[in-house]
Structures are given as structure tokens and as C-alpha cells.
Amino acid sequence: MDGTFLEDENLMGSGGLLWGHRGNWVKGFMSHTPGGNPFASEARALRDGMRFAWDHGTRNLLCESDYKGLIDIINSGSWRNHSSNIELLQEVQNLLDLRWQVFLSWVPKENNKDADWMARDSYSGPPVVLTTINSPTPEL
Template sequence: MNTDGADQGCPRITSAGGALRDHHGRWLGGFCSKMSNGTTIMAELWGILQGLQLAWRKGIRFLILESDSQLALDLIKNRTDAAHPHSTGLIRRLLGQDWVVQLAHTYREGNRVADWLSKHSLIYPFDTYELDEPPRDLKKILQEDLLEVSFPRQVLQRINSDI
């Protein structure tokens, strides 16, 4: 399961998306969710919650959930989040069910499908939509994932000028 959250505009419209695939990368389901005003971290947490709920409903009992938000993953794992107790509490309760879930960080380049779905959510009315089939415009990115197409990642390094 890959999940992502996004926000856009003023007032801030938030959205989330996720894709559930098997160990071969084949589509098992997905979702698009559009919410009203919120923050990016709220959208990320909502995406994780929606992704976990979808996997549970589909009977998945061994799951790796990847998010490109290290902050959201840290909030879930640290159990001290006063700013988002509702979201993190629901996620922790779901993680406590009878299944094995590994939460993992991935870079944005490895989360392109969920990123696309979270942005695609903005075209829908406010609600959550389960996707039995991937949207047609997403198929190129899914194919690139299956072929393990890589994308260079730019990393800025700070050079110490005191040397």
C-alpha cells in the first residue's frame, strides 16, 4: 500500500490517495479522497488511515504501507501527538488488529502512484472513492513501476566553507 496526502489553493483543499498492489505490483485496489480545509500532515495521516482501512476490508493480513511523509510515520510511531490525536489514535487502533503491518518511509520518487492519486482526488466532489480499477491516466506510471524505471534524485549538499 502506498499512500500520499496533498493540499492546494486558498482556502486549503486537502486530498489523499492510495494504491494497494500485490508483491508483483499488480493493482488490487485504490482510493481517492478529497477533504475540505486542513493541513498537509492531516492529509498524509488521512491517507494512511484510508489505506489501512482499504487493505483490511480487502482481507489483506500482511501489509507493507509506504508513505513519503516521515513526519506522519513518526507521529504514528511515537504515540505523543497532541496535535492530531484523533487521526493517530484511529490509525493505532487499526494497527492493533489481528494482522502484520510494516510502516515504511519511501522517497517521493518511489511514491509516484499515490502522489498521482492524491492530486487526482481534487477533481472529485468531497468524499472518498474506492477504485477497483486504476484510472486510465495512471497506467503509464503503474507500468513504469512494474518495469522498475528509476528516476535520479537530486540531493543538495552543504559545503563547509571553513575548510
């Protein structure tokens, strides 16, 4: 999962991919919305990705993000100290509390390029809540 923020346009984008346990493509998602900031865009991508995985029946999830600060804040429980993003971070915690196994892991940016591409490509259309991608595009 990855989030992007376009400061000049004041837009947040998110994107991510679901891979099967053998590394096969399952589905992808992307969305963008007005407002936010860089941290909120990453938190929103995490929330959207977890919700997307849950809604598609995933019950064991390895969630990878290239934003180490967010992963550290969620894993340590210190997200409650981030008042400017408290509602979004509470939604992430609520998803973590569902009956499933979720592991949050940091990956280097170069290992997250497909999710980054999806988040950036989300700006190509009108704002949407979430678009499902059923098969990989040639860029992936």
C-alpha cells in the same frame, strides 16, 4: 499512500494503491475533504489506506509513505504528543492494533508518484468519503 493539502482552498486529499505480493494492481482509492493541514492530510491518507486495505481483506500490509516525519512519529509511539491531530493519530493506532501485520515504511517522493497522482486527482470531483478505483487509469 499519499496526502495533499491545498492551502488556498483548505482541502485535504488522499490516495493510494493496493498491490498484490507479485506487484499486480489490486485496487486504488482516493478522497478529499475540507479542512486540515499538510500533516493531517498525510495522516489521513495513512488511516484511509490502512482502513481500505483491512476492508478489502489484506492481513499483511507494507504501507509506504513519502512523509518520513509521520512514519517516524507512528513507529516511535510519540504520536501521543501531537495534540492537534490526536484523534486522527489514535485512529491510525487503532488500525495498527487489529489482528494483522502492518509495516510502515518511508519511500522517496519519486517512488510514490502513483499515490501522489491519486491524491491530487481526488480534487477533480465533489468531496467524497472514499472512492474505490478498480483498475488503473492511463495516468498510472
